[in-house]
Every structure is written in structure tokens, then in C-alpha cells.
Amino acid sequence: MPRGIALLxxxxxxxxxxxxxxxxxxxxVAAEKKNKMASEPASxxxxxxxxxAAALQAVWSESLGVPVAAKNSLGVKMVLIPPGEFLMGSSExxxxxxLRMAVELKIDENTRKRIRETERPQHGMVIARPFFLAETxxxxxxxxQFVKQTGYMTQAEExxxxxxxxxxxxxxxxGNGFNWRSxxxxxxxxAAVSQVTWNDAVVFxxxxxxxxxxxxxxxxxxxxxxxxxxESNGYRLPTEAEWEYAARAGSSSTYPxxxxxxxxxxxxxxxxxxxxxxxxxxxxxxxxxxxxxxxxPNDFGLVDMIGNVWEWTTTIFAGRHxxxxxxxxxxxxxxxxxxxxxxxxxxxxxxxxxxxxxxxxYRPAARSPQSxxxxxxxxxxxxxx
Ligand SMILES: [Ca+2]
Numbered sequence: 001m002p003r004g005i006a007l008l009x010x011x012x013x014x015x016x017x018x019x020x021x022x023x024x025x026x027x028x029v030a031a032e033k034k035n036k037m038a039s040e041p042a043s044x045x046x047x048x049x050x051x052x053a054a055a056l057q058a059v060w061s062e063s064l065g066v067p068v069a070a071k072n073s074l075g076v077k078m079v080l081i082p083p084g085e086f087l088m089g090s091s092e093x094x095x096x097x098x099l100r101m102a103v104e105l106k107i108d109e110n111t112r113k114r115i116r117e118t119e120r121p122q123h124g125m126v127i128a129r130p131f132f133l134a135e136t137x138x139x140x141x142x143x144x145q146f147v148k149q150t151g152y153m154t155q156a157e158e159x160x161x162x163x164x165x166x167x168x169x170x171x172x173x174x175g176n177g178f179n180w181r182s183x184x185x186x187x188x189x190x191a192a193v194s195q196v197t198w199n200d201a202v203v204f205x206x207x208x209x210x211x212x213x214x215x216x217x218x219x220x221x222x223x224x225x226x227x228x229x230x231e232s233n234g235y236r237l238p239t240e241a242e243w244e245y246a247a248r249a250g251s252s253s254t255y256p257x258x259x260x261x262x263x264x265x266x267x268x269x270x271x272x273x274x275x276x277x278x279x280x281x282x283x284x285x286x287x288x289x290x291x292x293x294x295x296x297p298n299d300f301g302l303v304d305m306i307g308n309v310w311e312w313t314t315t316i317f318a319g320r321h322x323x324x325x326x327x328x329x330x331x332x333x334x335x336x337x338x339x340x341x342x343x344x345x346x347x348x349x350x351x352x353x354x355x356x357x358x359x360x361x362y363r364p365a366a367r368s369p370q371s372x373x374x375x376x377x378x379x380x381x382x383x384x385x
Pocket of ligand 1: 137304305306307308309310311349350
């Protein structure tokens with residue numbers, strides 16, 4: 001018996017493993033399907049714990065014949081995320097709790113409205129196939145390699161402006177010269193890159209694909225701009241569903257690590273510490289972005305999914321979760337695509353600028369709209385393939 005299957009039996013019992021030998025009708029197509037099902041491990045079904053997450057990764061790793069985590073050409077560790085089902089969005093209880101907290105902390109009505117509306121309704125989501133997600137956000141050092149090789153200029157560099165690192169001065173951000181090299185605070189090569197637009201992120205993903213002779217995930221169309229190539233296995237930005245599923249890593253709690261933001265006082269993510277926006281004590285001493293991996297990993301082994309920088313996704317923002325759309329997610333929906341101020345992409349995860357009394361968004365269910373041409377100190381990205 002393969003070691004992975006034995007692990008599944010140990011953790012989930014025989015009923016789950018019986019799915020591995022499901023029998024279908026006796027036609028050629030059904031036989032092929034049967035063989036596929038017989039050879040594929042069972043999908044994950046949230047909630048599951050750290051031990052189960054590791055076992056699922058191990059059994060899928062064995063089935064696919066690839067490591068659970070392996071470095072790519074850029075030295076980025078790509079982590080195998082097994083397919084599975086989970087509840088996406090916030091439960092009614094979690095929304096009520098977030099709103100109770102919002103009232104207590106006197107959070108503005110706009111933020112309350114977002115919590116009240118955008119994370120609902122909670123709904124089942126199926127991630128139909130395994131994928132590989134970068135362990136970390138793209139770092140300054142990695143982005144520098146891309147720029148060095150291509151001579152690429154980010155949109156903020158071309159415009160000569162980006163948002164200010166100081167939230168108090170953010171409104172006066174025109175012509176400030178901030179960009180990924182100089183976001184407005186000191187940063188190390190291992191820090192998450194920021195001040196990059198959705199467009200910059202797409203170009204980076206295509207470059208990374210080219211490094212590995214993979215077809216580009218985005219192709220430029222004169223009318224439509226960047227168009228996602230669904231059949232490509234190149235690097236791209238994750239869908240919102242992929243991102244949330246990977247960030248939860250089996251957890252159904254408010255935070256991936258449990259119900260409390262800082263269990264026992266332990267900081268779990270790079271979020272604003274202090275009285276926003278006038279005093280920032282820095283999370284673990286990091287003011288602004290932190291080096292990736294400075295905070296504990298989640299149960300899939302991913303770091304900084306919550307906090308540090310918000311992360312671009314390939315999903316277009318809608319005010320509520322659209323239940324009418326196909327539930328079997330993984331392949332992103334087609335489109336949008338050029339940097340268009342009128343189109344907002346979903347951001348996930350919250351950032352170093354997120355304080356409880358300001359946004360309370362460093363939760364996997366939280367989502368924020370951002371126009372494709374925005375470059376700010378608190379938005380970055382990671383790639384998937
Ligand atoms: Ca992040």
C-alpha cells in the first residue's frame with residue numbers, strides 16, 4: 001500500500017480512502033474516469049487541522065510525483081496545495097462579531113459597510129485541481145532580478161508617483177517619487193515588494209514563465225488588454241478562491257490560526273501595531289513591510305498570507321460574492337484586462353497598514369477592491385501555477 005494512502009487511512013479512516021477506489025459504469029469513458037479516480041487521492045474537505053493538511057500535501061505529492069515544496073528558477077519555493085472544498089466568505093456569526101468590534105472601535109461607516117456586505121454570503125467552494133502557490137510574497141530581491149534582466153519600469157516609476165508610506169500624508173501623494181525601490185520607508189532585499197500595480201504583477205508573472213519556457217498566462221490584446229490564457233500552465237496571479245483556500249489551510253476560524261488576532265499576545269502577522277495612524281510601534285519591530293517569513297507559517301507552510309502586503313488576485317471585484325457563478329473554481333474567469341482605473345481587482349490578506357480600528361481586514365475572508373493601476377506601500381503579490 002502506498003505510504004500516502006496509509007497516511008490518509010490513519011488520519012481520516014477507511015470511508016475517505018474508499019473514495020480512491022470508486023467504481024463507475026462499464027463504458028470506455030467511465031473506465032478511464034474510474035482509473036483516474038482510482039489513481040487520484042481524495043480531495044481535502046475543510047475544516048482540517050495541521051496534521052491533516054500535511055498528510056493531504058504528502059499524498060498528493062506522491063500521487064503527482066512532485067515534492068510538496070520545490071524552488072523554482074527564481075529560488076521561490078512553490079508549495080503544493082491539494083484540491084479541496086471549503087466555505088468561502090464569513091459566516092453570519094463572524095460578520096456579526098466583526099461589526100460588534102467595529103462599533104466598539106468606532107470604525108467608519110464605509111468600512112462597516114464593506115464588512116457587512118462584501119464577505120457574504122458564505123458559500124461552498126470547490127478547488128478542483130491541485131496548484132502550486134509561492135511560499136512567500138515576491139521580494140524586493142526577486143523583483144530586482146526581473147528588472148535587471150528586462151529593464152522594466154513599473155507604472156509608479158513611469159508616472160513618478162505612488163501613494164505615500166505615511167497614511168496621514170497619503171492624500172498628498174502626487175509626484176512624490178515613491179516606487180518599489182524607494183517605497184517611503186527602509187526595506188531589505190528580503191522584504192515584500194510593494195508599490196507595484198496589477199499590471200506590473202502580470203508582467204512579472206509572464207517573465208517568470210518565460211524563464212522556465214512555460215507559455216505566458218497573460219497575452220496582450222489590442223482591445224482587451226491583458227487576457228488570461230486559461231489553458232496556460234505558466235505563472236499567474238491566484239484567483240480569490242484559490243488564495244482564500246490556501247490562506248485558510250483548512251481553518252474555518254476568523255483567522256487562519258484561530259479565533260483571536262494575537263493568541264496569548266503573540267503577533268501572527270505584520271499588521272499595524274499602535275494607535276493608527278499616528279503611532280506605529282511596528283510588528284516585531286518592522287515598520288512598513290517586513291522580510292518575508294518573519295511571522296509563523298500557516299498549516300500549508302505559506303507565510304505572510306495574512307498581513308505584510310495585500311496581494312493582487314486575478315479576480316475582478318464584485319460587491320458581494322456571486323453565487324450564480326460556477327462553483328468549481330480553479331481556472332480563473334476570463335478577462336479583464338488592461339490596467340483600467342474603472343476595473344477593480346480583489347485584494348486579499350490585509351497589510352502592515354491594517355489596524356483593528358482602521359480596517360480589521362487581516363482575515364482570509366476579507367476582500368478589498370483596488371483599481372488595476374494602483375501602486376501603494378501596502379500592496380504586493382505572489383504567483384501561482
Ligand atoms: Ca500578504
